[in-house]
Amino acid sequence: MDTITADASTKKYTFEVGISQKNVVLNDMELEKRLERAIHFLGVEILYSGATVSSTITELLNDNNNFIPYDSMYQDFRTASEIASDTVLNVDEIKLAKQAYFKTKIKEKLEKNETAIETRLYLLLKDVL
Amino acid sequence: MIRNLFLLIFTFYVLYGADEINLNDFEIRQTILQDIKKVVQSEESIARAYEQYILDNYEIPSLMTQLYNTNYLGTSSDFLGTITGFSTNFNTFVLGLSKLSYALNDTLKADSGIKALYEGNSFRKRTYYRNSEIYFVLEDAFAKHLFDLIQQKGSGLSTCVGLANVSCVNNNHIYIKPTYTSSDITGYFMAYHIDNFKAGPIVITNDTTLYSSPEFNSIAKGSLLIDRDGLRYVKTTSGIEALQ
Numbered sequence: 001m002d003t004i005t006a007d008a009s010t011k012k013y014t015f016e017v018g019i020s021q022k023n024v025v026l027n028d029m030e031l032e033k034r035l036e037r038a039i040h041f042l043g044v045e046i047l048y049s050g051a052t053v054s055s056t057i058t059e060l061l062n063d064n065n066n067f068i069p070y071d072s073m074y075q076d077f078r079t080a081s082e083i084a085s086d087t088v089l090n091v092d093e094i095k096l097a098k099q100a101y102f103k104t105k106i107k108e109k110l111e112k113n114e115t116a117i118e119t120r121l122y123l124l125l126k127d128v129l
Numbered sequence: 130m131i132r133n134l135f136l137l138i139f140t141f142y143v144l145y146g147a148d149e150i151n152l153n154d155f156e157i158r159q160t161i162l163q164d165i166k167k168v169v170q171s172e173e174s175i176a177r178a179y180e181q182y183i184l185d186n187y188e189i190p191s192l193m194t195q196l197y198n199t200n201y202l203g204t205s206s207d208f209l210g211t212i213t214g215f216s217t218n219f220n221t222f223v224l225g226l227s228k229l230s231y232a233l234n235d236t237l238k239a240d241s242g243i244k245a246l247y248e249g250n251s252f253r254k255r256t257y258y259r260n261s262e263i264y265f266v267l268e269d270a271f272a273k274h275l276f277d278l279i280q281q282k283g284s285g286l287s288t289c290v291g292l293a294n295v296s297c298v299n300n301n302h303i304y305i306k307p308t309y310t311s312s313d314i315t316g317y318f319m320a321y322h323i324d325n326f327k328a329g330p331i332v333i334t335n336d337t338t339l340y341s342s343p344e345f346n347s348i349a350k351g352s353l354l355i356d357r358d359g360l361r362y363v364k365t366t367s368g369i370e371a372l373q
Binding site for chain 2: 031036037040041043048065066067113114115116117119120122
């Protein structure tokens with residue numbers, strides 16, 4: 001039970017679930033829309049069309065498919081040490097950071113397990129997102 | 130000879146040139162741009178109808194004719210009638226699995242501005258363009274659930290009629306891989322009321338060897354499961370855990 005604690009004496013069970021907090025993605029409508037779209041794409045390709053996980057992730061990141069809303073991500077993507085040293089990221093580094101952020105958000109959403117598609121996708125993608 | 134040449138050029142113009150739309154004409158371009166918006170809105174309507182059809186019929190529509198009726202889009206002539214040049218400038222909608230065919234004809238597709246407007250997200254909420262097709266995003270959680278069940282089964286969920294191991298619906302309950310005795314359901318992988326699809330309670334088989342079957346992967350983490358002997362379980366990321 002890697003994510004669960006169980007106390008038989010108190011009958012208390014604890015396991016991780018995803019929650020929606022006030023300050024997160026749901027308030028960013030464009031990012032939320034793109035996440036829904038990306039998860040739909042992953043489901044259709046991997047679960048129903050037999051595409052491999054790696055080729056589908058490559059397609060997810062492909063600029064032609066326009067899944068990632070780069071222009072809607074305006075955060076400072078530098079690490080704490082990069083901020084401390086006043087490092088300036090180049091365009092490619094920022095793009096990679098945005099891709100990583102988007103994949104993290106997909107994983108968070110899949111982890112909530114709100115639908116069967118998300119539940120099944122999470123099992124397949126948890127180690128690659 | 131010259132007269133014949135003129136005749137040939139005139140005939141060619143009448144046959145081909147007259148139908149070629151002049152996208153540099155301001156008024157024609159304005160009309161086309163308005164039509165593009167209407168076509169995208171129509172695609173959004175088809176996406177909504179597609180989802181509603183799944184919820185109503187527990188099956189996935191495969192033809193536009195299934196949506197061209199009073200329950201969904203109305204007749205095709207009514208639905209497409211508001212787009213002034215649909216038959217001339219756009220391709221007929223063809224339904225696929227959670228997607229539609231590309232609507233712009235070759236002339237419109239060759240205009241980069243028009244192509245960008247059609248393929249872009251300006252008027253799109255639950256559809257998106259990819260690889261020369263328009264994809265739908267389902268919004269309703271139960272529609273997504275049904276879509277997954279239907280895809281796993283390979284066909285729509287019909288009323289339970291005694292076919293062993295064929296997932297079905299009976300009295301607002303979904304049965305996954307039921308078995309029968311004298312046409313009564315006497316066994317199943319799992320069964321649940323349609324209102325409880327998200328978090329349970331879900332009644333599951335008491336054969337614990339089946340808990341690693343792929344069907345159980347669709348159950349959301351945290352769902353309450355009760356086997357046919359009354360023992361309680363919870364679905365976790367690592368599988369199905371018995372509650373003490």
